Amino acid sequence: MENNEHSFVVPNKESIDEITLFESVSAIIENRKFRAQAKANQESILMFWEIGRYIGLVLLDGERAGYGKEVVKTLAQQLQSKYGNSFDYSNVTRMIKFATRFSDIQIVVPLAQQLSWSHFIALLPIKTDEAFMFYAQDAIARRLGKRELREQISRKAYERREIANSQLTEVSSVPFNMFKDPYLLDVLGLKENYLEADLEKAIISEIEAFILEFGHGFAFVARQKRMTMDGEDFSLDLLFYHRILKRLIAVELKLGKFKPSYMGQMRFYLKWLNRYERQVGENAPIGLILCTEASRDQIELMELDKEGIAVAEYWTQLPPRHDFEQKISKIYEEAKERLERRKHLTKSNIKHEIEYFYDIKEDDDV
Numbered sequence: 001m002e003n004n005e006h007s008f009v010v011p012n013k014e015s016i017d018e019i020t021l022f023e024s025v026s027a028i029i030e031n032r033k034f035r036a037q038a039k040a041n042q043e044s045i046l047m048f049w050e051i052g053r054y055i056g057l058v059l060l061d062g063e064r065a066g067y068g069k070e071v072v073k074t075l076a077q078q079l080q081s082k083y084g085n086s087f088d089y090s091n092v093t094r095m096i097k098f099a100t101r102f103s104d105i106q107i108v109v110p111l112a113q114q115l116s117w118s119h120f121i122a123l124l125p126i127k128t129d130e131a132f133m134f135y136a137q138d139a140i141a142r143r144l145g146k147r148e149l150r151e152q153i154s155r156k157a158y159e160r161r162e163i164a165n166s167q168l169t170e171v172s173s174v175p176f177n178m179f180k181d182p183y184l185l186d187v188l189g190l191k192e193n194y195l196e197a198d199l200e201k202a203i204i205s206e207i208e209a210f211i212l213e214f215g216h217g218f219a220f221v222a223r224q225k226r227m228t229m230d231g232e233d234f235s236l237d238l239l240f241y242h243r244i245l246k247r248l249i250a251v252e253l254k255l256g257k258f259k260p261s262y263m264g265q266m267r268f269y270l271k272w273l274n275r276y277e278r279q280v281g282e283n284a285p286i287g288l289i290l291c292t293e294a295s296r297d298q299i300e301l302m303e304l305d306k307e308g309i310a311v312a313e314y315w316t317q318l319p320p321r322h323d324f325e326q327k328i329s330k331i332y333e334e335a336k337e338r339l340e341r342r343k344h345l346t347k348s349n350i351k352h353e354i355e356y357f358y359d360i361k362e363d364d365d366v
Contacts, residue, residue, distance in 0.1 A: 044117060048094075048098060051099075052098050056096050072092060073089050076093075122149050123135055123153075135149060139152075141216040156325070162332065163180070163182075164181040166338055166339050167305055167311070173305060173306060174305045181294070182312060182314055189206075200237055216244070221239040223237070224236070225239040227273075238252075250269045250270060251290060252288070253314075254292070256291065258291045258293065270285050270309070285308070286309070286310070289310070290313070291311065297338070300342075
């Protein structure tokens, strides 16, 4: 352990009082308790992996597989009796599945430093490694609890991000993994026949939930951002800033189907922001047009991403779970087809971040 880990500034003895002394010592205790809990959590997860790995190798491989499956329940009963409910049959089977899924412990170690076993339980049903790592890293970046993580998985955040990525070409000015499509704005509580102004007001009143749906790194800047050119005023619906990517994000809200004319409007907003709002050290602004319906083939044809513009649908009412999963699966498959078609048409390599689309099997869904 490095020496500077124990170093601290010694206060002026004459200026310290009892309250300050108590608070300072309490801070030391809380810090060390947190570190101890984090270390204990990591060791517990690695222990679960090791148990699952051992059982899998000794009892469930080869000719002893049938025998092994029968004996696991007895083993779990014995462990539960001695060590508690963390070793009941359900959890022991999860340990086996966990170790089988990730046979290389080097993958597990960095995740175990920041995720709890409850997080891993939520992640285990996910079929593809790409989706697993997306949700794991998202939970770490946004400090999601197990309930929030389960919600992200149930709301198909990974598939919706990949649908948005499918619009982007190898020369895109929109970063990969930036947006989702569609966005689920059911938390806004909008009724039928709402107006664009109603949508905007609802977003502002539920800005925390909106940013959670948007993703990690977004910060709200302004509503109805005023832009003046040649004595004429223009208003951008919403303006955000991405703290990680260091760029402004312009968002326009539209009712109905996407129209090609929206491209020119957003292009103007981005050029204005780039000239008058962009600060030293920031990257060029990008824009997102949110519509209630988007023709993804039309959007791909227009190549808006080359000018830093993305388009996505938003749904203010979430369909029943079965219908929602079917709709997302259909859009997801169409996105993969567009990528495959683009691959053959351009005869060039698609950007690395989306190459894995080509190898995903039909049943590789979360």
